[in-house]
Amino acid sequence: MGGGRGGASMSFEVDVTARRGDAVVGATFQAGEGSTVLFGPSGAGKTSLLMMIAGLLRPDTGRVRVSGQVLFDAARRINVRPEDRRAGVVFQEPRLFPHLSVRRNLLYGAASAEGLEEIATRLDIAHLLDRWPRTLSGGEARRVAIGRALLRDPDFLLLDEPLASLDRARREEAMLMIERVRDETRLPMLIVTHDPEEAERLGRQIIRM
Ligand SMILES: Nc1ncnc2c1ncn2[C@@H]1O[C@H](COP(=O)(O)OP(=O)(O)OP(=O)(O)O)[C@@H](O)[C@H]1O
Numbered sequence: 001m002g003g004g005r006g007g008a009s010m011s012f013e014v015d016v017t018a019r020r021g022d023a024v025v026g027a028t029f030q031a032g033e034g035s036t037v038l039f040g041p042s043g044a045g046k047t048s049l050l051m052m053i054a055g056l057l058r059p060d061t062g063r064v065r066v067s068g069q070v071l072f073d074a075a076r077r078i079n080v081r082p083e084d085r086r087a088g089v090v091f092q093e094p095r096l097f098p099h100l101s102v103r104r105n106l107l108y109g110a111a112s113a114e115g116l117e118e119i120a121t122r123l124d125i126a127h128l129l130d131r132w133p134r135t136l137s138g139g140e141a142r143r144v145a146i147g148r149a150l151l152r153d154p155d156f157l158l159l160d161e162p163l164a165s166l167d168r169a170r171r172e173e174a175m176l177m178i179e180r181v182r183d184e185t186r187l188p189m190l191i192v193t194h195d196p197e198e199a200e201r202l203g204r205q206i207i208r209m
Pocket of ligand 1: 020021025040047049194
């Protein structure tokens with residue numbers, strides 16, 4: 001393998017395993033530019049894999065590189081701390097802080113307030129900035145979580161089932177929004193889903209687990 005940088009056009013280069021209870025989960029794949037969908041049945045280890053890439057779960061073996069940069073390498077004892085990986089992570093549950101307004105949730109961990117208006121407009125949440133998380137719909141809360149991830153000025157995005165538990169109309173809306181984020185930011189994106197239609201539409205490349 002050699003040096004620290006991979007092919008310039010590789011976004012994710014992943015080869016990891018981790019023990020989870022009685023199971024061993026992991027995956028080996030390389031993804032090119034654009035968005036990549038991780039597709040697989042419940043329990044396949046998709047969430048665990050995202051956590052390993054984000055640095056929130058330590059793999060037992062293997063390597064993780066994103067855009068050519070080594071984030072984890074068991075053999076070389078490299079394990080970049082999660083806060084230094086510059087990942088924008090959106091979990092299945094939006095995990096907003098209940099005691100902070102939407103605006104302060106968005107700015108949590110942000111480098112600066114610059115970009116707030118633009119991102120809020122792009123995600124159609126500008127009218128929600130002074131609301132409390134408990135007053136948001138599922139789709140709105142998810143858009144806020146995505147906005148928060150973007151405001152951290154991430155190098156890449158990890159989205160865990162961003163459309164789960166939305167009704168049909170909201171799903172279409174959220175799908176369009178993700179496509180827009182994908183096309184406008186051009187950040188490497190890894191999107192977990194177990195919905196074939198969603199996988200087909202959002203992923204330039206589909207990794208089956
Ligand atoms: N904290 C844990 N302790 C023990 N086992 C775990 C833990 N978390 C996950 N597992 C197990 O690891 C495996 C992978 O779980 P994971 O959540 O990564 O799968 P998934 O593909 O994201 O599933 P889903 O689509 O249902 O969210 C499952 O067998 C699960 O039971």
